[in-house]
Amino acid sequence: MFARIWPLVRKEFQELRRDRYALIRLLVPPILQMLIFGYAATFDVSHVSTALLDRDNSQASRALVARFVDSGRFRITATAHRDRGITDALENDKAVVGLVIHAGFARELAGNGGASMQAVVDGTNSNTALIALGYVGQIANRYASDQAALRADSRQPLLYARLPQVGLQGRALYNPNLDGKWFFVPGVIGTLLLMMIVNLTAFAIVREREVGTLEQIMVTPIRPWEFILGKTIPAFLIGLAEAWLIGIVGVLWFRVPFTGSVWMLLLGTVLFLLGAVALGLLLSTLSRTQQQAFAANFFVLNPLFILSGFAFPIASMPDVLRWIAAVNPVRYYLVVIRATFLKDVGLSVLWPDLAAMAAIGGALLVASILRFHKSLE
């Protein structure tokens, strides 16, 4: 039954071995991208470039500014002397946040009325702006309550003690320090695998079509499913090796803990690769030339990436996009890979995701076998 598949698989690896750049192509980009992604893909906001206009220039205002800088979240990159200076700094990308402390800040703080300051943000990147604003609020509030506590201590300790307070004790499970890398690095493994493997397989059939070897294979009695499997298995094995490679970099370099079961991860990876390889082959059967395959790749991979939950929560998407995301194998793989890395959950929790990947992968594989006619038309 597998008599005709083995020669194909062997041939794929022989070709790979002859290709002196293959090893570099398969090793360097994933490691490099893992490093870049691992450092760059983060929503943590720190060292935000900040323009400062301190109209009060008092001990109190300088203490407040010091709080901002000491938090590590803000970095003073411009000092303004007029309102105009703040907008200039934002406009010229010298700063993302502008802090304005009004004249009389120290006096108002000492008096009974509240002292006010102003924060201006560059809203172009709404996400960063929002997070930065949140930090501004936190730091200002903490400063204010510290000031209040100081005064209460010195004047009316009893009164302050009686003020009702709600104490919040937040505790993050699975990622106690809310380290963005812990969230992103497993995701990077999934999305990198997707791109590498779909690319590898999308060109697999198209290349043979362009070179002319496909025509020679078509006149042999090989069956379409034999041909597709012969093309699938090598890409699948390469994908598995890539998954380990990228995963090991994630654990060793970025120190993301791996708490779950290796077998669980292996099962999830196998099912995910089935979908990725089948998707690539389907694109390959739909394309006549390598250019077309390239364009099709681009057209398919970007939406899969965006609708994967890698960065943007699928739950917050409109219905239509959520339906599309429901048939995206990456989305389920990210659930499995994050869960096995961080949560150590098992089959009882992950089976729906595993089943979804198996169904999607199986359907895509059948589709590509049906699509591959041994015909030149």
Place this chain on the structure above:
Amino acid sequence: MTVDATTPDRIAVEGLVKRFGEFVALDGVGFRIRAGEIMGFIGPNGAGKSTLIRILCGLLAPTAGRAIVGGIDVARDPEGVREQIGYMSQKFSLYDDLSVMENLRFFAGIYRIPPSQRAERMRFALDMAGLAGREQALVGTLSGGWKQRLALGCAIMHEPRILFLDEPTSGVDPMSRRRFWDLIHTLSAQGVTVLVTTHYMDEAAYCNRIALIDRGRLVIEGTPAELKHHALGGQLLRVEGGELGRLLHDLPGEPGVLDVAAYGNALHVLMHEDADAAASLRHLLARRGLAYARIEPAEPTLEDVFVHMVGVARQPASAP
């Protein structure tokens, strides 16, 4: 004639039509090829030769008509046909980045040659291609003649009864071409049916039968000798010396002149079959005041036949 699966011919084709949208690639082609016969299809580029072979291999579906290959209707059971055929496409289509041996092993595997026979068949293909001793050479580094003999070797390793060769000798040096044709004759002697296309006229002489194909139509078919002696329907004369350009321009359309074509530094003039065609032509040239050095009967070549027949076939239907 009716063609069905019981026909004793190895290849039987009837009323084959292939359209690609508006373009008619094959326009009602029919022929038969017996076991051990070498049939050559000759025609200009775009005549429909490759389309014909691809239909017979089951790579393209015919728009109309039937093709029986090895007793099997290609349109019904292409896989059944593929067990029996070997195919060499116009474009070299082995793996350049694999070695000679790796290519042979690949095709031996795809054709499921039993392991007990595998080594022997691969050895046979290797010797036939003259590549013994170069088993480990990468195919991409071989020269044209070797590549093409290796491609033939890969195509016959499973001992097909029918061989389709689509312009197998294009881009191959004359010595290699000669050697290639010797191989074809060896196979034919063993009973293999060969359908080969070419646009080298001299190669047609190697075939048992020739079919001229032009614009999707089979213009004429027969043995090389039949074609040379009957297809022209006139007498061929060779005219040397004089102003060939003027002759080429003035002669067509004159009474008794069927066709004029340049042939090296002489002209080939096809005259009506006549008691003395040479005398008629001399008379004609004298009357028109055209100079020449010699007129003598010429042995028609296949090229003469081809040029003439294509000209006849392309004349509008209203002409005589």
